[in-house]
Amino acid sequence: SLFGIKRALTRALHTDIAFAFDIDGVLLRSKTPIPGASEALKLLNNEKIPYIMLTNGGGVLEKQRTEFLSDALDVEISPLQIVQSHTPFKALVNRHKKVLCCGVDTVREVAETYGFETVVQPVDILALNKVISPFTAASDEYLKRVARKHKSLSKTPFEAIMVFNDPRDWATDIQIISDLLNSDRGYLGTLRKGTSEQPSIPIYFSNDDLLWANHYHLNRFGQGAFRIIINSLYSKLNGGKKLNDVSIGKPTKLSYDFANHVLIDWRQKLIDGTTNSTEQLLPELGISPKASPFEKVYMVGDNPASDIIGAFNYGWESCLVRTGVFSDGDKLPCKPTMIVDNVLQAVIKSLEGHN
């Protein structure tokens, strides 16, 4: 019983285990809490067991996302307890100044808050010249409302393309991204000579999920599908050469390393009693923590191709739930530590192993 687990666990502050939770398909389905999610987090709070959210979702600031989650799940969650797909982009602000940011309209605010100097969205370009994307469905009224005017879009080059989350106007984003990848050194409206695996400016995708689970009864295409399109068009235009792009998010080691740093930092804040701090640790990209204070870290996820294989490769335990992408009988890329009905079962079963 829950009570029994609590009794057994009150022996010490439980800082030798930790949890990382996926959001879509584990804690929420669209915006609705999944039964057991709130109880699972409350149980860990009671036991002072460190946990973070590790999601391939995004589009809003970490603070906005955790405020929504706190409300929906009736649990206080700090903005320091979340790694969204694009959170590691923060570490790139000194590398690229003028960036094309793709995703929902609100990623403009996210990119600017992260510190990127000149943030341009495809709508800004579309508003200036609608023929750049002949099949866009964007209305003039919409463009008037969301497009931002920039001093000059073509005088200085773009330095990078960042896909913060799943684009909404795929036709426009595919066209403008492709234009810039094949431009002369990042200048909008130019075309380079020759073909190359190396795009004219780097492109970063924040997640590679082919599918994800919303309220519809079948899985829906995610950013991974968008990446396939960008890659395949690039290849067509470059004599079959493969695009040299960068993809982060689960299941990449880069994102698990980043999350591991954040989890270790959060554990320390729990121990020090400084969980109200707003000081966000910014791990360096691609650097693994030197040592882990955790005997075991449990990743609870619904997507075998993202959460489960990512955790497995990283040496974390993996708890696969039946409330999202995965259905019994699906082919698995590796053997999860456990397959359970929902997140509450995952937490209870994991804690039982520590009695």
Ligand code: G3P
């Ligand atoms: O685009 C997929 C994304 O929404 C998945 O989020 O929380 O399941 O990693 P999550």
Ligand code: MG
């Ligand atoms: Mg998920």
